[in-house]
Amino acid sequence: MRQIRRRAGTDTRFLLLSSSLRGQEVMLRWFVLALFFGVCLSAGEQKKKKAKPQSLSRGWGDSITWVKSYEDGLAKMVKSQKPLMVIHHRLNCPHSQALKKAFAAEKSIQKMAKEDFIMLNLVEETKDKNQAPDGYYVPRILFVDPSKTVRTSIVGKYNSHHYNYKPDDMAILAKNMKKAKVLLHAEL
Structure with a gap:
């Protein structure tokens, strides 16, 4: 048991x-x-x-239509009769990054860029030496009219680098964008 x-x-x-x-x-x-x-x-x-995916704006303004290349920009510029604005910059350059932030935040510049210009931002240099009238440096911004003439007379405030803009220069850049539009209309 x-x-x-x-x-x-x-x-x-x-x-x-x-x-x-x-x-x-x-x-x-x-x-x-x-x-x-x-x-x-x-x-x-x-x-x-x-x-x-990273857009062509690269942070310069997502509401703006950007072209892929300098050649594409020239073709669209001639067809539309709008000036081409070329922004030369580097992704890892602190000066380029600071300018990009100011450019993207400035509403009047964003509006003009969207409505009145063919826009291109380049991280690689173009083969066109006319895009570096005073040297290869970044950031620099140049304007090209529909006759494919680089507007070397439209400069920023710096003597050593005429096409350089800094974050505090947005009023100068806006004024220069207006000049690029006026020159365009005066020639036509």
């Missing part, structure tokens, strides 16, 4: 141990499922962030 009781006690302990393991197994499955679900959600969020 004792053996039967002992055996029954062992079976009960075995059953308790077995049901405890099953409970842990179920919990482990739920945990793995929740972990998998969490990883999938975070991967989806990262894909959304990475999927945004």
Whole structure:
């Protein structure tokens, strides 16, 4: 009789141990499922962030239509009879970054750029030496009229780098943009 009781006690302990393991197994499955679900959600969020392609604006103004190349800009300029505004800059240049931030924040400049100009921002130099009348430096901004003439007379306030603008020069740049439009209309 004792053996039967002992055996029954062992079976009960075995059953308790077995049901405890099953409970842990179920919990482990739920945990793995929740972990998998969490990883999938975070991967989806990262894909959304990475999927945004860099636009041609490169931060200079997303509402502005930008051309891809100098040659494309010249062709569209001639067809539309609007002046071409060329911004030479570097992505890793702190002066270019500061100018870009000021340019993008200035509403009057953004409006003129959108409505009255063919816009190009270049991170690579063009082969056209007329785009560097006083040297290759960044940032620099030049204007080209529909006759494909670089407007070397439209300059900023600096003697050493005539086509350089700084964040504090947005009023000068806006004035020069207006000059580029007036020169265009005076020639036509």
